[in-house]
Amino acid sequence: MKKTVLAALLTTAPFMASADVVLGGDVEVNMWQQTHNFAGSEVDGDDTSYTFEASLEHILPLIPNFKLGQSSVDNDDYSYTKRDYTLYYEFLDNDLVSVDAGVGITEFTDGELNVVISEDFSGFVPHLYAAAEVGIPMTPLFVFAKGSGIGYGDNNLIDASVGIQYSIGLYAFDLELQAGYRVHQLDLEDFDDLSVDLDAKTDGLFAGVNFDF
Numbered sequence: 001m002k003k004t005v006l007a008a009l010l011t012t013a014p015f016m017a018s019a020d021v022v023l024g025g026d027v028e029v030n031m032w033q034q035t036h037n038f039a040g041s042e043v044d045g046d047d048t049s050y051t052f053e054a055s056l057e058h059i060l061p062l063i064p065n066f067k068l069g070q071s072s073v074d075n076d077d078y079s080y081t082k083r084d085y086t087l088y089y090e091f092l093d094n095d096l097v098s099v100d101a102g103v104g105i106t107e108f109t110d111g112e113l114n115v116v117i118s119e120d121f122s123g124f125v126p127h128l129y130a131a132a133e134v135g136i137p138m139t140p141l142f143v144f145a146k147g148s149g150i151g152y153g154d155n156n157l158i159d160a161s162v163g164i165q166y167s168i169g170l171y172a173f174d175l176e177l178q179a180g181y182r183v184h185q186l187d188l189e190d191f192d193d194l195s196v197d198l199d200a201k202t203d204g205l206f207a208g209v210n211f212d213f
Contacts, residue, residue: 028053030208032182036075037201038115045075051206057090064089064102073184073202080111082184084148086129100131104148106157113194121192125157126150140167158185165210176210
């Protein structure tokens with residue numbers, strides 16, 4: 001019986017060792033400290049919000065990786081939930097530097113604007129995506145910058161983050177503690193037939209964890 005179990009473990013070991021190379025990803029959760037601004041004026045609202053992001057990566061050529069992100073904003077003048085669906089490629093990926101780029105769709109749901117009158121809104125906006133990480137040699141630290149956005153006509157959408165991470169290598173994954181700054185900048189005209197432009201900025205510091213598999 002023991003020989004049978006040992007043989008089975010030895011048979012499956014090569015597959016288990018290669019599975020992490022073939023398929024990987026990460027899950028990120030942050031607490032975002034927010035300030036709010038509409039049309040150039042500060043707005044009172046929720047001070048904190050939680051953000052979520054997950055990605056799935058593989059080694060199949062030509063097929064892009066996939067990333068899903070969600071964040072939300074709630075204040076006296078505007079509120080919304082923002083979801084990002086992104087297809088991207090890794091153009092560089094080693095222990096010191098990584099660079100990703102791709103395209104996707106941003107979805108706004110549960111939107112509400114309370115300026116002239118109370119109006120609900122929802123809809124989709126295309127976006128470009130880019131991200132970069134640079135490790136600090138001889139340390140478990142690295143800095144990162146990432147963002148999605150688009151500009152066309154008088155419309156602009158930016159969701160950008162910069163920060164620093166501390167990586168702790170564990171058996172099955174890396175635990176990365178992170179902190180930084182994030183901003184949502186929206187300047188959308190006639191979005192979902194709103195009576196006024198959606199001219200909003202939400203920004204602030206964030207902190208959280210990233211589980212890198």
